[in-house]
Amino acid sequence: MLEPPPPSDESAGSTEPRGSILLVDDHPKSLTALSAVLDPLGEHLVLAESGEQALRALLHHECSVILLDVRMAGLDGLQTARIIRARPATRHIPIIFLTAQASDVEEIALAYESGAVDYVIKPFEPEILRAKVAVFVELYRERGERVRESRARAEAEAVARTVRTLQILSDAAMSHLEIEGLARELVDRSTVLFKADAAALILRDDDLTELTVQASTGGPLVTNGRVWLDEGLLGVLASDRCAALLSAGELNAAERAGTELGHGVESMLVVPLVAAGELLGLLLLGAAEAGRFSGGDLELLTLAADRMALAVDHVRRFADGRRLVETLQRTLLPERLPLHPRVQMAARYMPAGLAPQIGGDWYDAVALDGDRTAVMIGDVVGHGIRAATTMGELRNALRAFAIEGHTPGEALHQLDRVVHATFGRGMVATILFVEIDAAAGTVTLARAGHPPPALRGAGGSVRFLETERTLPIGVDPEHRPAEAVYRIEPGETLLMFTDGLVERRGESLTESFDRLLDALATGPLDVDGICDHVLEQTAVHPGRQDDVAVVAVRLLAQEVGPLELTLPAIGSSVRVARAELRGWLMENAPDLDAIARSDLEVAWSEACSNVVRHAYGPADATFEASVAREDDQVRMTVRDFGHWREPSGRYGGRGLFLMRELCDEVVIERQPDSTVVTMTRLLPNQDSTAETLIS
Numbered sequence: 228m229l230e231p232p233p234p235s236d237e238s239a240g241s242t243e244p245r246g247s248i249l250l251v252d253d254h255p256k257s258l259t260a261l262s263a264v265l266d267p268l269g270e271h272l273v274l275a276e277s278g279e280q281a282l283r284a285l286l287h288h289e290c291s292v293i294l295l296d297v298r299m300a301g302l303d304g305l306q307t308a309r310i311i312r313a314r315p316a317t318r319h320i321p322i323i324f325l326t327a328q329a330s331d332v333e334e335i336a337l338a339y340e341s342g343a344v345d346y347v348i349k350p351f352e353p354e355i356l357r358a359k360v361a362v363f364v365e366l367y368r369e370r371g372e373r374v375r376e377s378r379a380r381a382e383a384e385a386v387a388r389t390v391r392t393l394q395i396l397s398d399a400a401m402s403h404l405e406i407e408g409l410a411r412e413l414v415d416r417s418t419v420l421f422k423a424d425a426a427a428l429i430l431r432d433d434d435l436t437e438l439t440v441q442a443s444t445g446g447p448l449v450t451n452g453r454v455w456l457d458e459g460l461l462g463v464l465a466s467d468r469c470a471a472l473l474s475a476g477e478l479n480a481a482e483r484a485g486t487e488l489g490h491g492v493e494s495m496l497v498v499p500l501v502a503a504g505e506l507l508g509l510l511l512l513g514a515a516e517a518g519r520f521s522g523g524d525l526e527l528l529t530l531a532a533d534r535m536a537l538a539v540d541h542v543r544r545f546a547d548g549r550r551l552v553e554t555l556q557r558t559l560l561p562e563r564l565p566l567h568p569r570v571q572m573a574a575r576y577m578p579a580g581l582a583p584q585i586g587g588d589w590y591d592a593v594a595l596d597g598d599r600t601a602v603m604i605g606d607v608v609g610h611g612i613r614a615a616t617t618m619g620e621l622r623n624a625l626r627a628f629a630i631e632g633h634t635p636g637e638a639l640h641q642l643d644r645v646v647h648a649t650f651g652r653g654m655v656a657t658i659l660f661v662e663i664d665a666a667a668g669t670v671t672l673a674r675a676g677h678p679p680p681a682l683r684g685a686g687g688s689v690r691f692l693e694t695e696r697t698l699p700i701g702v703d704p705e706h707r708p709a710e711a712v713y714r715i716e717p718g719e720t721l722l723m724f725t726d727g728l729v730e731r732r733g734e735s736l737t738e739s740f741d742r743l744l745d746a747l748a749t750g751p752l753d754v755d756g757i758c759d760h761v762l763e764q765t766a767v768h769p770g771r772q773d774d775v776a777v778v779a780v781r782l783l784a785q786e787v788g789p790l791e792l793t794l795p796a797i798g799s800s801v802r803v804a805r806a807e808l809r810g811w812l813m814e815n816a817p818d819l820d821a822i823a824r825s826d827l828e829v830a831w832s833e834a835c836s837n838v839v840r841h842a843y844g845p846a847d848a849t850f851e852a853s854v855a856r857e858d859d860q861v862r863m864t865v866r867d868f869g870h871w872r873e874p875s876g877r878y879g880g881r882g883l884f885l886m887r888e889l890c891d892e893v894v895i896e897r898q899p900d901s902t903v904v905t906m907t908r909l910l911p912n913q914d915s916t917a918e919t920l921i922s
Contacts, residue, residue, distance in 0.1 A: 417531075427510075
């Protein structure tokens with residue numbers, strides 16, 4: 228499968244060095260895919276289906292970069308790379324390893340020991356791979372041009388340093404999607420490569436009038452952390468977009484003129500970062516020794532600054548795009564979930580971290596009547612504006628079918644008909660529709676190609692609620708999703724999620740679902756804590772490439788009469804206590820309006836928080852909280868069994884003030900071995916009583 232060498236530069240009359248890109252993979256389809264990704268570069272591609280073919284190709288082709296599959300029959304990628312590195316004529320060629328399987332640390336280490344400059348796991352992002360290859364093609368051309376211009380040994384060494392420096396800085400620039408990490412990496416590597424004593428990357432603010440230090444190392448090169456455009460030495464260089472090698476005399480004169488430079492610097496390199504004609508910032512390298520830097524250093528740093536500027540511009544655009552996308556995504560999700568005295572509900576949405584695109588994950592919930600609540604969660608195929616608009620249409624249509632009184636299975640069937648009439652045949656989305664009847668203690672669910680929900684029992688056991696296998700929305704308009712009915716007991720929690728929570732590159736679904744079960748079984752009891760814990764244990768796992776939505780629903784016991792709780796004195800207990808109080812108030816004090824109920828929740832939370840913060844030391848402890856309706860008032864009590872400590876620092880001390888403001892009466896009884904806080908709120912149409920404080 229070897230291809231003839233490209234026309235020589237001399238025969239074509241070109242002065243620009245031209246090398247081939249060698250693609251090595253024992254799967255012809257992979258070679259075809261790689262060729263399609265790299266064709267836009269306009270470079271000559273040489274294809275090899277084995278390590279032996281690759282070595283023969285290097286005898287006839289001058290290559291700028293090699294893309295080498297790790298696992299091949301016969302001579303594998305690691306062995307091929309070692310032979311290439313052992314040959315003087317080919318040891319300088321950059322090698323990018325490709326593999327279709329997740330590798331362990333040992334194999335990755337062996338790859339880099341074999342001379343790899345990068346290690347890419349399939350499937351890869353075509354644009355990122357193409358950008359990486361383009362960097363090395365450009366480096367090859369620059370290296371070839373330098374080699375032809377100079378025959379001397381010193382010039383050859385300078386070229387080698389240039390290539391090495393640009394490779395190192397380019398690798399750093401291509402490996403970050405966050406500005407903080409990128410800035411730190413560029414500063415640290417520049418300091419080492421140019422043997423500087425100090426370095427700083429200062430970037431332009433959004434107001435376009437000043438530059439502020441984003442990352443620095445060594446002594447301060449900018450005394451106040453910012454540079455104003457057109458003011459001082461650095462401000463003028465930034466405005467003029469000029470690179471400069473500043474001597475000790477120039478630095479001393481600038482310091483005497485009151486410029487923003489730091490002290491103790493005898494030599495400095497200043498290069499502007501410019502992308503798409505826009506000034507992004509300055510890179511400063513300083514040395515305590517006069518004459519440390521040369522004109523060659525300035526030339527090399529200026530060349531590297533072009534690549535740094537592209538990386539900074541890319542990261543900033545990525546961050547801006549991601550913020551806009553997340554804002555738009557969240558506007559398509561419900562602002563609040565319905566309240567029910569016997570149902571706790573919480574939801575979370577986490578966007579994908581790899582690209583600033585609108586995802587198709589969504590959730591919704593609506594109260595159907597005094598007992599039943601409908602909860603829906605789904606994943607629209609694709610990303611971007613089309614996915615977002617489709618998501619909005621599906622959510623609104625399904626909500627309408629739910630309110631009309633359709634059962635979950637019938638609602639999904641009606642939605643499928645709408646999708647076929649609107650979009651035509653083709654998979655559009657997966658959806659889970661759940662109806663929770665708090666009075667009957669049942670969960671009725673129907674799925675359209677969506678993962679089943681998980682039910683956590685009051686004792687910590689976890690199981691999935693299955694239905695018959697179903698098709699996604701948009702596949703078959705005649706298909707009717709099957710319904711299944713399960714019991715749900717007070718204290719049990721239902722977790723619904725999209726497939727981004729469990730799908731991982733290079734991992735089986737069995738492993739992913741097992742990890743989810745473990746996380747759900749060991750997490751906290753309240754629904755907010757469950758959502759956060761599950762996301763922390765699963766969604767941040769390496770390999771996640773999709774958005775994630777989760778909804779947790781917990782059924783509460785019907786509390787008629789006093790509510791009594793015994794909770795551990797930890798921060799998460801405050802959230803549990805507040806949720807329990809909310810349900811109790813809706814069930815036992817319906818004559819309180821929403822504002823009054825909110826006041827009591829805040830006062831109750833403050834009393835519980837004070838116990839957690841001040842009543843105990845580091846030892847394990849518990850506290851009691853109770854609430855009861857007594858004729859014309861609601862009485863809440865929080866009791867601890869510790870010894871109170873005064874608030875430390877300037878924070879704290881506002882809890883008692885809030886309790887007094889939000890309740891009609893607050894009584895504090897302090898005993899040697901306990902403290903009891905009693906808060907009373909009159910029900911409507913009752914006269915307020917005076918507040919008392921018993922110390």
